Amino acid sequence: MMMNTCNGNVAKEPIVRPATQANRFYTGDAKELSDEVDSFLALHAKDKKYEQVAAVIVPHAGYYFSGNVAAAAYQSIHYDVQYKRIFLLGPSHHEWYDGASVNTEYDYYSTPLGNVKVDVETAQKLIEADSVFSYHAKAHDREHCLEVQLPFLQRRFGEVPPIVPIIISTNDFRKLQRIAEVLKPYMTEENLFVVSSDFSHYPKYEDACEVDARTGKAVETGDVERFIAQLEENARSGVKNLATSACGELAIATLMLMMQDGGYEVKHLLYQNSGDIDNHDHSRVVGYHAFAVLRKSEFSLKDVEKRMLKDIALTSIKDSLDRKRIAQPTLNSQFSILNSRCGAFVSLHKQGRLRGCIGHFGEDVPLHEIVAEMARAAAFEDPRFMPVTREELDDIDIEISVLTPMRRIQSLDEFQLHKHGIYIKKGYRSGTFLPQVADEVNWTKEEFVGHCAQDKAGIGWDGWKDAELYVYEAIVF
Numbered sequence: 001m002m003m004n005t006c007n008g009n010v011a012k013e014p015i016v017r018p019a020t021q022a023n024r025f026y027t028g029d030a031k032e033l034s035d036e037v038d039s040f041l042a043l044h045a046k047d048k049k050y051e052q053v054a055a056v057i058v059p060h061a062g063y064y065f066s067g068n069v070a071a072a073a074y075q076s077i078h079y080d081v082q083y084k085r086i087f088l089l090g091p092s093h094h095e096w097y098d099g100a101s102v103n104t105e106y107d108y109y110s111t112p113l114g115n116v117k118v119d120v121e122t123a124q125k126l127i128e129a130d131s132v133f134s135y136h137a138k139a140h141d142r143e144h145c146l147e148v149q150l151p152f153l154q155r156r157f158g159e160v161p162p163i164v165p166i167i168i169s170t171n172d173f174r175k176l177q178r179i180a181e182v183l184k185p186y187m188t189e190e191n192l193f194v195v196s197s198d199f200s201h202y203p204k205y206e207d208a209c210e211v212d213a214r215t216g217k218a219v220e221t222g223d224v225e226r227f228i229a230q231l232e233e234n235a236r237s238g239v240k241n242l243a244t245s246a247c248g249e250l251a252i253a254t255l256m257l258m259m260q261d262g263g264y265e266v267k268h269l270l271y272q273n274s275g276d277i278d279n280h281d282h283s284r285v286v287g288y289h290a291f292a293v294l295r296k297s298e299f300s301l302k303d304v305e306k307r308m309l310k311d312i313a314l315t316s317i318k319d320s321l322d323r324k325r326i327a328q329p330t331l332n333s334q335f336s337i338l339n340s341r342c343g344a345f346v347s348l349h350k351q352g353r354l355r356g357c358i359g360h361f362g363e364d365v366p367l368h369e370i371v372a373e374m375a376r377a378a379a380f381e382d383p384r385f386m387p388v389t390r391e392e393l394d395d396i397d398i399e400i401s402v403l404t405p406m407r408r409i410q411s412l413d414e415f416q417l418h419k420h421g422i423y424i425k426k427g428y429r430s431g432t433f434l435p436q437v438a439d440e441v442n443w444t445k446e447e448f449v450g451h452c453a454q455d456k457a458g459i460g461w462d463g464w465k466d467a468e469l470y471v472y473e474a475i476v477f
Contacts, residue, residue: 014107014108015105015106015107015108016106016107016108016109016110016115017103017105017106017108017109017110017140018110019109019110019111019112019147020141020142020144020147021144021147021148022111022112024062024144025060025061025062025063025144025147025148026062026063026148026151027063027112028112029112030112030113033111033112033113033151034113034155036063036067037063037067037071037151037152037154037155038155040063040067040068040070040071040152041071041074041075041152041155041156043068043071044071044072044075045075047072047075047076047269048076049075049076049077049078049079050076050077050078050267050292050294051078051080051081052189052294052295052296053076053077053078053081053192053292053293053294054187054189054192054193054264054293054294054295055187055192055193055194055195055255055292055293056073056074056076056077056192056193056194056195056290056291056292056293057073057195057197057219057248057252057255057289057290057291057293058070058073058074058149058152058194058195058196058197058290059196059197059198059199059288059289059290060090060144060145060146060148060149060196060197060198060248061148061198061274061286061288063148064277065274065277065278065286065288066198066272066288068270068272069270069271069272069288069289069290070149070152070288070290071152072269072270072290073269073270073290073291073292074152074153074156075156076267076269076290076292077156077192077292082161083161083190083191083192084161084162084190084191085119085122085161085162085163085164085186085190085191085192086153086160086161086162086163086164086191086192086193086194087163087164087166087183087186087191087192087193087194088146088149088163088164088165088166088194088196089166089168089193089194089195089196089248089251089254089255090143090145090146090166090167090168090195090196090197090248090251091145091167091168091169091196091197091247091248091249091250091251092139092143092167092168092169093142093143093144093145093247094138094139094142094143095136095138095139095169096169097134097136097139097169097170098169098170098172098175099132099133099134099169099170099175100126100132100133100134100166100167100168100169100170100179101133101134101135101136101139101140101166101167101169102123102124102126102127102133102134102135102164102165102166103118103123103135103140103165103166103167104120104123104124104127104135105135105137105140106118107120109147109150109163109165111147111150111151111154112151113150113151113154113155114154116150116153116154116160116162116163117160117162117163118162118163118164118165119162119163119164122162122164122186123164123165126164126166126182126183129182130178130179130181130182132170132175132178132179132182133166133179133182136167139167139169140165140167143167145167145196145197145248146165146167146196148196149194149196150163153194161192168250168251168254169250170250171250176250176253176254176257177257179254179257180254180255180257180258183254183258184258184408185408185409185410187258188407188414189295193255193258193293195248195251195252195254195255196248196251197246197247197248197249197251197252197289198246198247198248198286198287198288199211199212199215199216199245199246199247199273199286199287199288199289200212200215200242200244200245200246200273200285200286200287201242201243201244201247201286201287202241202242202243202284202285202286203239203240203241203242203284203285204240204241204282204283204284204285205273205275205282205283205285206282207239207240207242208273208275208285208286208287209273209287211234211237211239211242211245211287212245212271212273212287212289213271214230214233214234215227215230215231215234215245215246215289216268216271216289216291217230218230218231219252219266219268219289219291220266220267220268220291221266222256222259222264222265222266222293223256224253224256224257224260227249227252227253227256228249228253230245231245231246231249241284255293259293261405261406262341262405263295263296263405264293264294264295264296265293265294265296266291266292266293266294267291267292267293267294268289268290268291269290269291269292270289270290271287271288271289271290272287272288273285273286273287273288274286274287274288299340299342299402299404299475300475301337301402301475301477304335305335305337305338306400306477308335308338308368309338309367309368309371309400309402309477310398310400310477312368312371312372312375313346313371313372313374313375313398313400314375314398315372316371316372316373316375316376317375317376317379317388317393317396318393320376320379320380321388321390321393326372326373326376328369337367338366338367338368339366339367339368340366340367341364341365341366341367342367342370342402342403342404342405343359343360343361343370343402343403343406343472344359344360344367344370344371344374344400344401344402344403345357345358345359345360345374345400345401345403345434345474346358346359346371346374346375346377346378346398346399346400346401347378347398347399347400347401348375348378348379348388348396348397348398348399349396349397349399350392350395350396350397351395355385355388355396356378356379356382356384356385356388357378357382358374358377358378358381358382359374359401359403359432359434360373360374361403361406361423361432367402371400375398379396399476399477400476400477401434401436401474401475401476402474402475403421403472403473403474404472404473404474404475405472406423406470406471406472407470407471407472408468408469408470409469409470409471410469412445412446412449412469414471415445415449415469415471416471417438417443417444417445417448418435418438418439419435419473420435420471420472420473421433421434421435421437421471421472421473421474422448422449422452422469422470422471423469423470423471423472424449424452424453424456424457424459424463424464424467424468424469424470425457425467425468425470426457426459426463426464426466426467426468429457429458429459430457431452431453431455431456431457431458432452432456433448433451433452433456434474434476435473435474435476436474436476449464449469450462450464452464453467
């Protein structure tokens with residue numbers, strides 16, 4: 001059926017996916033469903049709320065069994081937080097196709113509480129980004145793991161942001177990495193990731209508690225290798241009737257791969273299993289965990305820590321002049337932040353003029369080591385300047401810029417002049433401007449990025465328009 005608009009154009013009637021799991025995993029009566037979900041959410045109304053929730057891991061069993069645990073996840077999100085879209089990731093219970101299936105066929109998902117819009121444009125972009133994404137109708141038609149999240153989203157958020165439904169069905173680790181690489185740029189403050197998974201399947205109650213505790217601890221680390229190793233250890237443990245430790249393990253692993261920059265922490269919220277709900281059968285249960293993945297609090301340095309880093313930088317230069325190895329300071333727990341793995345630039349100035357500047361973006365070395373190495377490099381390896389001499393050392397001022405983790409952006413609308421540094425990458429070429437460069441010039445953000453593309457990355461004034469763009473912030477002292 002086609003609809004005519006008021007200007008005579010023909011508009012396509014929206015395609016709506018029916019609520020296939022109504023009266024199966026949850027009631028099909030709208031009033032009863034609202035009351036049931038609200039009653040679960042009310043149990044956690046006073047739970048701690050977080051403003052920096054990037055993702056939640058929630059169960060997908062029938063509401064009678066897992067509704068309480070699911071509610072704990074959704075109630076961890078602060079009421080003031082708004083999202084632009086919600087990515088739904090879950091396992092395939094019916095079809096195997098060795099990839100990720102993104103539902104691009106439907107404009108809306110239906111539940112007894114109304115329709116939820118699908119972000120078809122973003123879904124299509126994922127398919128265009130990598131062939132590991134495609135659309136398999138059978139992966140979505142009967143699948144419950146994503147649908148059962150929708151009534152909770154509807155009651156928790158009211159007007160639900162558009163969703164991107166993704167079913168992951170591959171145990172090829174490289175393909176999971178590709179899926180994560182495509183999704184990672186969307187893991188920003190404007191999006192929420194909902195990962196759907198139950199945990200242990202079918203052991204007796206006591207065994208489920210033990211297995212799920214071990215798996216839960218592995219999830220809390222955010223370390224994908226430890227998570228996979230724990231699942232393998234569980235499988236070898238000989239626990240009777242243990243069919244799986246996490247039916248959504250592929251979706252959880254994908255999320256962990258997206259978290260590898262280290263800017264996240266995992267909060268365990270609640271655990272129950274079906275034996276806690278149905279006290280009559282403890283011989284064969286299913287486990288349910290709720291987790292919230294939080295962006296870590298803003299990185300900051302105390303004045304004493306800044307002074308220590310300045311001393312480390314100066315000592316590194318002096319030791320190099322004396323042909324000594326870079327000294328490694330002994331840091332007690334009071335200064336553990338100096339062991340944080342983050343990037344840093346060291347700039348040297350002499351009588352107000354630049355005398356050397358070298359930096360490192362990676363988050364693979366402790367901060368105090370990066371500062372020591374970059375100070376030495378700025379003094380002796382910047383190709384624009386002659387090496388610093390002992391005679392001029394007293395006239396050298398050291399400036400350190402500690403960098404926050406880089407975040408990929410999709411448009412300049414996400415870039416804030418004076419607050420963000422820009423990093424441009426295109427093929428093998430790359431370049432950056434630190435945030436404070438904007439304080440030294442009178443450029444618009446377009447000019448800032450254009451100069452970086454042309455002068456730093458060497459890809460031409462407009463080269464940034466089809467390059468990868470990243471932003472970061474800097475603590476400068």
